[in-house]
Amino acid sequence: MPPIARRALLAAPLLALPGRGQAQGQPPLVLSTIAMIGEPARRLGGAAIRAETLLGEGVDPHLYRPTRADLARLLRADLVLHHGLGLEGRLREAIERAAAAGRAALAVGESIPREMLIFPEGPNSPPDPHVWMDPALWGIAADAIAARIAALRPAASASVNDNLAAFRAEAAALDAYARRVLGSIPPERRVLVTAHDAFGYLGRRYGLEVQGIEGISTESEAGVQRIRDLVELLVARRIPAVFAETSVAERNVRALIEGAAARGHRVVLGGSLFSDAMGAPGTYEGTWIGMLDHNVTTIARALGGEAPRRGFQGRLSA
Amino acid sequence: MWEALAFRAGHNAAVVALGCIVFGLAAGAVGCFVLLRGRALIADAAAHATLPGIAAAFLLALPLGLDPRALPWLLAGGAVTALLGVVAAHALASSGRVKDDAAIAVALSAFFGLGAVLLSVVQALPVAGQAGLSGLLLGRAAGMTAADAATMAAVAGIALGLLLLLRRPLAALLFDPLQARLAGLPAGALDAALLGLMLLVVLAGLPAVGLVLVVALLIVPAAAARLLVVRLPAMVALSAAFGAGASHLGVALSASAPGLPTGATIVLVALAGFLLALLLSPRRGLIAAFRRQAALMAAARAAAR
Structure with missing residues (x-):
């Protein structure tokens, strides 16, 4: 079967239920690939979103192979927050499929300006994806996450902004300590x-x-x-x-x-x-x-x- | 390069080299019997069938409270499913409903597929990354500790010792099965023993060259030796030396150049040796064949004149 047809078949039953959570009055589902994104997203969104994370404790995102259940979860999310920058080697295709099926997606790591990234093998090589190790860079990522959550729930944007300010203050304290x-x-x-x-x-x-x-x-x-x-x-x-x-x-x-x-x-x-x-x-x-x-x-x-x-x-x- | 060959490139390179050399020695020697008995494909199936056992041993270790990273435990799990894989292939083939090669292919893919599914379960567990199971697929020799190398050398050494004990009856089984039976040798038990030796070698090779490539060190040195000599004792000695030499040279190369994975380098060195044997063998080599043909043509032309 050609890939387009297969993708359409896979997505069809799920497309019929866009934003099912929202329709039932539940907050929108924000699904993050890694916990370094998912935990800040939960903190920033608070009660305005349901935050879930695909990869659990101790799981290596470079090697992880998505299962069908993972794909189904991605296709059910109202917003997919993934890292990008080549981190999720084998998950990327599943995320692209979710995006092609109309799911909103943000590559959080790619919201950081290119000139701040490290390119270990020269400017035309892939960047080092481990940006969460630098509190200043991950603060920029938090800004991008907060903006997308606020766009998803405009009514909650004031509380999201408060959460972001508290988060960045704590990150700044951690930075000074480090x-x-x-x-x-x-x-x-x-x-x-x-x-x-x-x-x-x-x-x-x-x-x-x-x-x-x-x-x-x-x-x-x-x-x-x-x-x-x-x-x-x-x-x-x-x-x-x-x-x-x-x-x-x-x-x-x-x-x-x-x-x-x-x-x-x-x-x-x-x-x-x-x-x-x-x-x-x-x-x-x-x-x-x-x-x-x-x-x-x-x-x-x-x-x-x-x-x-x-x-x-x-x-x-x- | 030279200092690596002389074991003077540091503790780690020496540990890796010694582990791999003992393995190469055992693989080369046992490989001759495997090759001559026509068991090369079974060896590959057994190697691939270790995967579900390794993954299952990892999963079982957690509830049993064992260390899921312990190499001997993982290898024991691999041994169980490799044995099951070989038995399954054998049962399927002797049922007469499928041909031998098809039976082996079915067993290989069924067990490897099961292993891949179990690995997918394993990867989502918190301790999965710690175990480094993926390193057993293609081997991860470089980070071998002295304890890993000792495990590997011990398993390979046992195989080598058993082979020495069983060399005469096994040789009889290879060359004169009828005579062997008349002499009262149990052919079935000897075949099983040969399979057991092969399994030991496969297990010893997993940490270094991995389950995909381990069959190469079992078969390639034996095939090269077969091209060069005729008598079995000479073939076993040459093949064992070749396996050990390829391991030694492969580790030395990997210790001297950046980014060379150890297991694959060993296999490529062995293959280069095989190609040389294929070209240069005095009786069966390509160059010798070409020269014989040229001589025949010259003789034919002379006769026609």
């Missing part, structure tokens, strides 16, 4: 070695050198040489800690620790960082602010900086 605690790391130790290359924006904003074992996407495989070069770096610069990520296998990180130990340099696992997925919904680490607070606090403490154990609001689980 600058302070990461700045307290001795300069020669400001090197962040992680399982994959997800911390480029964090590094740029706070002056950390960032080295991922795997590339920007977890789909790339690290070769033996990459492991070898990183062990060399750890030993030469006497870096005390490396970091695992909650959504990536920590085998490679363990291999680094072993390699450095064989050279007589003790490296510890500094902790698990949230990179492409955040903590359990309902916990502080399950919010975007909490996720960054956890990362910044963990990195600062493991690399020899000064940071309170429970983060800038005293809310991290210890």
Whole structure:
């Protein structure tokens, strides 16, 4: 069957029920692909929307393959908030299908001006999608999310604006905290070695050198040489800690620790960082602010900086 | 490159190299028997049939309170479904309703398909990314720890040891099944033992080259050795050396150039060796065949004159 016909068939029964939630007096359904978008959207929209997230705790968006049920959920949403910038490798087609079926969609990451993005392999290569690591950039994304929610529920736009102001104030406080605690790391130790290359924006904003074992996407495989070069770096610069990520296998990180130990340099696992997925919904680490607070606090403490154990609001689980 | 070949490119490269060399040795030796017994396709089916077992072991580990990332546990799960896959293919073929190759293809795709479905369930779980199951598809040798390499070498070593014990009856099974039966050798049990050895090698190779490519190291060195020598002991020795050498060279290349995935590099090195054997083999090589033909033509022309 040609793709157009198949798409029409798939969409037809669902098209008959546009905005079913709204018609029944329920608030509109705003479906986000990743929790880094979904949690701020829930906070900004408040009671004016029903906020849901497709990918749960610890799920890797680079590799995730959508199921038919996911497609059905996308086709039922009144607004789809996805990240774009090449993050959702295999979800993209399903999102395009939802958009072709008339669902409103916003690529949140792409609302950030191009000149602020990092293009790791030159200006014509795909950008690094992990922009939520920089509170200033993610604030711009929050503006775009708030604008779309206000457009969806004009009656609630005043409360959405209040929520946005509170959100940006908290993000600014987090930003100042991060600058302070990461700045307290001795300069020669400001090197962040992680399982994959997800911390480029964090590094740029706070002056950390960032080295991922795997590339920007977890789909790339690290070769033996990459492991070898990183062990060399750890030993030469006497870096005390490396970091695992909650959504990536920590085998490679363990291999680094072993390699450095064989050279007589003790490296510890500094902790698990949230990179492409955040903590359990309902916990502080399950919010975007909490996720960054956890990362910044963990990195600062493991690399020899000064940071309170429970983060800038005293809310991290210890 | 040279320092990697001499195991002086650091702890990690040495660990990966040693694990892969023991695997290559076992794969090359066992591969000869698999090839000569006509079991190459079954080996591929068994490799693909490990996928649902790996995914199921991961899913079962959670309620059982085990560590779902532990390599031995995942490999044990893979062994169970690989065995089921081989038995299914065998039962289907011996029912006489489908041909052998079709039966193997059905078993391979059924088990691999089931594995893909289970992986789709696994990916939505919180700990899924941590397990790195996708690394077992195409192999992820570079990040191997000493414990992983030891697991791999132990499994491959067991296969190698068992092969040494069983070499005489297995050889009899290959070359003279009738004589073997007359001598009272249980052909069915020997065939099963050969399948078991093959399974061990497949499991040992999963972390390094992955389940899609593991069959290459079982078959390619054996096929190359077959082109070069005639007698079985020489073939087994050559094939084992070839498998180990390709693994060693593949790891060394991957340690010396950026962005070369270890498993695929090993397979490509083995294939390059096979092509050389295909060209240069004194009896069965393409160049030798061409020269024989040229000599025949010259003789024919001389006779016509």
